[in-house]
Amino acid sequence: MSDIRIDKVVTSGTFSLDGGTWDVDNNVWIVGDDESCVVIDAAHDADAINKAIGERRLTQILCTHGHDDHIDAVSDLVALRPEAKVSIHDADRMLWDRVISDAPDGALSDGQTIDIGGAQLTVLHTPGHSPGACCFLLAGEGQLFSGDTLFQGGPGATGRSFSDFDTIIDSIRAKLLTLPPETVVHTGHGDDTSIGAEAPHLQEWIDRGE
Known part of the structure; x- marks a missing residue:
């Protein structure tokens, strides 16, 4: 284990x-x-996020997706931390562009690694x-930040525009449920869970539908 800390x-x-x-809490x-x-996800309140960062240098703001509740504090946080x-x-630029006029600095890609404090985010x-x-x-810490893809109790909602239930199930099955069961899942809303707690319920989610 490294000296990585995780603040919420x-x-x-x-x-x-x-x-x-x-109304949502993020x-x-x-x-x-x-x-x-x-x-990960600059939501709603740049001042509160900035306070939690403290004296540390903010290198990046990583967006799990482009829904407005996950990116609506990006511009204000960048104004406070212009180095970020x-x-x-x-694929979420059409959502981003509805909220933020400036283009992002970079594009995330599957398998990309991001160095942070002696550890790596994939x-x-x-x-x-x-x-x-x-x-x-x-991976080295056994921690996953799942955004709105996986929650305690199942997949994220897929009943609105630009979403698809079969696609999210395929993503969870192939990319997340293959992780070690002890992996802690830090979600975009609500309480943490683990891969081991959620994996046995995959068929229930499929039967339930979106």
């Missing part, structure tokens, strides 16, 4: 898509060591909740 900030705001708006994850860190580079998967492209949805695996 819960922020509150709204999610809007397909003409509807819902998990913002700050991953790094005592010197530098990355933020922002990355999202290209990008897992897991489409379904959105076309460009990604998870981030901190």
Whole structure:
């Protein structure tokens, strides 16, 4: 194990898509060591995120996907931390462009590795909740940041535009349930879970549908 620390900030705001708006609480994850860190999903409250970062250098803002509740604090956080580079998967640019006028600094790709504090995050492209949805695996620490792809109790919602139930099931089966069962899953909303806790329920999710 390295000296990686994982901090969680819960922020509150709204999610809007397909003409509807819902109140939501989001998990913002700050991953790094005592010197530098990355933020996974800059949601709602840049000041709260910035406070949690503290004196560390923010190197990157990594977006699990482009829904507005996961990226609506990106611009404000970059204004506070101009050294930070922002990355999202290209397949979610149509969602990004609805919220943020500036282009992201980089594009995430499946298998890409991101160095943080002596450890590595690996990008897992897991489409379904959105076309460009990604998870981030901190393999050496047994930690997965799943965004809205996998929650305690099943896959993320697929009933809205740009989402597909069969695709998210395929992503979870191929990319996530193959991880060690003790892998801790840090979700985009709600409580943590583990691969071992969720894997036995795959057929139940399929039978249940979206």
